[in-house]
Amino acid sequence: xxxxxxxxxxxxxxxxxxxxxxxxxxxxxxxxxxxxxxxxxxxxxxxxxxxxxxxxxxxxxxxxxxxxxxxxxxxxxxxxxxxxxxxxxxxxxxxxxxxxxxxxxxxxxxxxxxxxxxxxxxxxxxxxxxxxxxxxxxxxxxxxxxxxxxxxxxxxxxxxxxxxxxxxxxxxxxxxxxxxxxxxxxxxxxxxxxxxxxxxxxxxxxxxxxxxxxxxxxxxxxxxxxxxxxxxxxxxxxxxxxxxxxxxxxxxxxxxxxxxxxxxxxx
Numbered sequence: 001x002x003x004x005x006x007x008x009x010x011x012x013x014x015x016x017x018x019x020x021x022x023x024x025x026x027x028x029x030x031x032x033x034x035x036x037x038x039x040x041x042x043x044x045x046x047x048x049x050x051x052x053x054x055x056x057x058x059x060x061x062x063x064x065x066x067x068x069x070x071x072x073x074x075x076x077x078x079x080x081x082x083x084x085x086x087x088x089x090x091x092x093x094x095x096x097x098x099x100x101x102x103x104x105x106x107x108x109x110x111x112x113x114x115x116x117x118x119x120x121x122x123x124x125x126x127x128x129x130x131x132x133x134x135x136x137x138x139x140x141x142x143x144x145x146x147x148x149x150x151x152x153x154x155x156x157x158x159x160x161x162x163x164x165x166x167x168x169x170x171x172x173x174x175x176x177x178x179x180x181x182x183x184x185x186x187x188x189x190x191x192x193x194x195x196x197x198x199x200x201x202x203x204x205x206x207x208x209x210x211x212x213x214x215x216x217x218x219x220x221x222x223x224x225x226x227x228x229x230x231x232x233x234x235x236x237x238x239x240x241x242x243x244x245x246x247x248x249x250x251x252x253x254x255x256x257x258x259x260x261x262x263x264x265x266x267x
Contacts, residue, residue, distance in 0.1 A: 107186030119165025130182030
């Protein structure tokens with residue numbers, strides 16, 4: 001037999017709970033937020049009002065075919081291209097009109113497509129160019145940053161006196177990433193880090209990217225290698241001819257039949 005709950009006495013009223021506090025979301029505020037971004041090359045519109053966000057500590061992939069607008073997006077974020085419409089927010093501040101070198105000082109650092117190391121400079125000189133314009137509080141902080149880069153890339157330590165232009169493609173990619181890390185980025189923009197590399201080197205590079213991410217660096221990654229990128233990403237966006245056509249968790253996107261067919265050749 002189920003006992004009915006005692007009725008509330010008619011002369012009792014519940015206590016006044018006082019002012020109701022507004023509810024807040026547990027989701028972190030985006031470190032980077034892009035709203036309605038439009039970029040043109042002359043009369044050609046390359047980005048058609050895209051929107052995306054990257055939360056602190058995330059690894060987010062921007063996936064797309066050649067000509068989709070991925071590198072255009074990265075150049076706009078780093079300040080190398082001026083949008084004709086839209087907003088770029090960093091920690092809630094509008095940086096749409098901020099100069100590229102100021103964005104580096106704010107912590108937004110790009111590793112460009114094609115690596116673009118300084119070929120006539122040594123490995124050490126290339127790394128020092130990465131922190132040009134950034135002030136370390138003391139020599140110890142500079143040394144700690146340099147040691148961190150050499151710990152990630154022992155090959156760079158071995159070849160610190162070698163000219164950057166004489167290194168292999170994989171070594172140059174390591175140097176380009178190391179150069180960016182010397183600027184102590186808060187948001188690392190990686191543009192096609194696997195381009196032109198052998199499969200074994202690609203695996204190594206993505207392993208290092210995963211390590212950098214695991215140690216707390218926020219990363220926005222542009223990549224055509226969907227398997228390597230999405231399997232390691234918290235979230236991803238798919239860009240097609242200047243428009244975001246899909247977004248979601250990295251592994252969910254990787255399991256999407258349409259994405260697998262388009263980027264992995266799997267029906």
